[in-house]
Amino acid sequence: MERESMEFDVVVVGAGVSGLSAAIRLMQLAQEHDKEITVCVVEKGSEVGAHTLSGAVMEPRSMNELFPDWKDRGAPLNVPAAKDEFMMLSKTGAIKLPNPPQMHNKGNYIVSLGNVCRWLGEQAEALGVEVYPGFAAAEVLFNDDGSVKGIATGDMGLLRDGTPGPNHEPGMELHAKYTFFAEGCRGSLSEQLIKKFDLRKNSDPQTYGIGIKELWEVDPDVHQEGKIQHTVGWPLDKDTYGGSFLYHLDNNQVVVGFVIGLDYENPHLSPFDEFQRFKTHPKIRPIFEKGRRISYGARALNEGGFQSIPDLVFPGGCLIGCSAGFMNVPKIKGSHTAMKTGMVAAEAAFEALTAETPPASMESYPEKLKNSWVYPELNKVRNIRPSFAKWGFWGGLAYSAVDTYLFGGKAPWTFKNHADHTCLKPAAEMPKIDYPKPDGKISFDKLSSVFLSNTNHSEDQPIHLTLKDASVPVQVNLAIYDGPEARFCPAGVYEFVDDENKGNGAKRLQINAQNCVHCKTCDIKDPTQNIVWVVPEGGGGPNYPNM
Numbered sequence: 001m002e003r004e005s006m007e008f009d010v011v012v013v014g015a016g017v018s019g020l021s022a023a024i025r026l027m028q029l030a031q032e033h034d035k036e037i038t039v040c041v042v043e044k045g046s047e048v049g050a051h052t053l054s055g056a057v058m059e060p061r062s063m064n065e066l067f068p069d070w071k072d073r074g075a076p077l078n079v080p081a082a083k084d085e086f087m088m089l090s091k092t093g094a095i096k097l098p099n100p101p102q103m104h105n106k107g108n109y110i111v112s113l114g115n116v117c118r119w120l121g122e123q124a125e126a127l128g129v130e131v132y133p134g135f136a137a138a139e140v141l142f143n144d145d146g147s148v149k150g151i152a153t154g155d156m157g158l159l160r161d162g163t164p165g166p167n168h169e170p171g172m173e174l175h176a177k178y179t180f181f182a183e184g185c186r187g188s189l190s191e192q193l194i195k196k197f198d199l200r201k202n203s204d205p206q207t208y209g210i211g212i213k214e215l216w217e218v219d220p221d222v223h224q225e226g227k228i229q230h231t232v233g234w235p236l237d238k239d240t241y242g243g244s245f246l247y248h249l250d251n252n253q254v255v256v257g258f259v260i261g262l263d264y265e266n267p268h269l270s271p272f273d274e275f276q277r278f279k280t281h282p283k284i285r286p287i288f289e290k291g292r293r294i295s296y297g298a299r300a301l302n303e304g305g306f307q308s309i310p311d312l313v314f315p316g317g318c319l320i321g322c323s324a325g326f327m328n329v330p331k332i333k334g335s336h337t338a339m340k341t342g343m344v345a346a347e348a349a350f351e352a353l354t355a356e357t358p359p360a361s362m363e364s365y366p367e368k369l370k371n372s373w374v375y376p377e378l379n380k381v382r383n384i385r386p387s388f389a390k391w392g393f394w395g396g397l398a399y400s401a402v403d404t405y406l407f408g409g410k411a412p413w414t415f416k417n418h419a420d421h422t423c424l425k426p427a428a429e430m431p432k433i434d435y436p437k438p439d440g441k442i443s444f445d446k447l448s449s450v451f452l453s454n455t456n457h458s459e460d461q462p463i464h465l466t467l468k469d470a471s472v473p474v475q476v477n478l479a480i481y482d483g484p485e486a487r488f489c490p491a492g493v494y495e496f497v498d499d500e501n502k503g504n505g506a507k508r509l510q511i512n513a514q515n516c517v518h519c520k521t522c523d524i525k526d527p528t529q530n531i532v533w534v535v536p537e538g539g540g541g542p543n544y545p546n547m
């Protein structure tokens with residue numbers, strides 16, 4: 001069956017805050033200048049916001065620029081930040097630390113970023129943007145001259161072996177003059193384009209963290225609407241970058257999460273279990289003791305910062321938002337920068353589309369971005385996260401204080417980033433970690449957690465977690481690193497089980513793709529880079545409510 005095609009001026013891949021802001025800004029400019037521009041947004045989640053997971057405390061700078069009247073329009077920024085608290089935990093105690101200036105949240109809002117996306121999707125559709133949730137962009141299409149022609153959505157109704165089933169429907173080709181890739185952190189098509197066009201030739205490798213989050217309804221006596229808490233220290237050792245966040249929403253809800261840098265060395269470490277252990281701390285446990293866990297999710301986030309931003313444009317398209325990596329790590333915020341990159345790309349695209357001869361590449365986009373507030377903001381904090389990788393917790397903390405207060409972020413040097421998958425050490429060289437059993441009240445197991453993410457995939461479809469070489473998981477990962485994929489995945493996707501065909505205690509890797517919450521950790525941390533994450537059938541994956 002041949003694929004049908006549709007033509008647009010701009011196709012946006014991903015209905016996150018960056019992609020939707022880009023689509024909205026384009027239509028705003030079209031209306032202001034009385035031009036007709038067609039824009040389409042495709043989203044692999046079953047609805048806009050279904051796959052969106054973030055803390056999140058939102059700095060409203062970009063929202064103010066995009067919709068100065070956002071309050072009157074009913075944007076879901078309902079809980080102003082009220083109080084900041086920063087603590088360093090030991091195993092049994094806590095010391096309050098001065099709040100770093102980057103983490104002062106006056107004027108910001110605690111939000112569900114998924115709900116912000118849902119609202120942005122409504123604004124985009126009201127302006128004439130065509131938004132298609134449930135359609136995964138599975139393939140980049142190219143013109144004869146090598147430029148990007150658009151994307152093709154994935155086939156529906158394929159059987160496990162990749163052949164068409166009885167309900168097979170071929171994907172749709174979406175052609176555009178310019179295609180924006182706004183897939184979020186470690187987007188599968190974005191990574192292909194980065195390699196094809198060598199977009200990292202002028203930048204360091206991207207580095208990442210894994211963020212694991214739960215939404216709780218807590219006892220009103222411990223709830224403090226607008227309170228923002230962050231911790232460092234226990235349960236992590238001094239060589240592992242990470243920390244927690246607790247944000248008090250309205251309606252007695254608290255979001256709690258834990259972020260661990262994926263440059264950790266110990267293959268025995270389990271980010272999920274570190275998070276569950278964190279909640280049992282004497283200063284943290286009382287918040288949840290009379291509460292009820294509502295939802296769970298996990299997502300990788302960019303941590304490379306300024307020096308890991310790749311080249312952003314290529315013939316026929318560009319990277320925006322977290323596909324490129326614009327998170328401000330010391331602020332623990334990326335939604336405002338992601339939105340701004342989408343808006344700037346839209347302005348560059350509008351200029352290109354209305355030019356007498358539209359250029360092959362939107363070269364004005366990176367130039368406009370360098371002249372915006374995004375680049376100076378990220379440049380100022382460029383050395384803070386790499387300093388922790390360079391010198392560990394105490395060295396990074398000391399350097400960050402010197403860089404912030406003495407140099408004002410203007411130190412004349414720049415630290416380099418190194419790819420996370422190169423950092424694991426052999427299991428025999430690292431200490432094992434004894435994680436306590438979950439109690440089912442404060443701490444939980446992976447499978448009951450995945451259940452709360454509402455994750456679902458069609459069971460008969462091809463497995464979207466692909467291996468370049470099926471022998472590597474046992475012969476390399478298990479033999480040298482004690483099978484770290486069974487621990488770095490926060491959803492129980494990977495497990496080593498007895499290989500009944502071989503016997504004698506031989507193991508094989510079992511991939512439970514049905515559990516996948518699309519966090520992308522496996523694609524990032526696999527030490528041999530043998531796991532390649534590709535999009536499953538559209539609409540599959542988590543369905544996050546209020547996350």
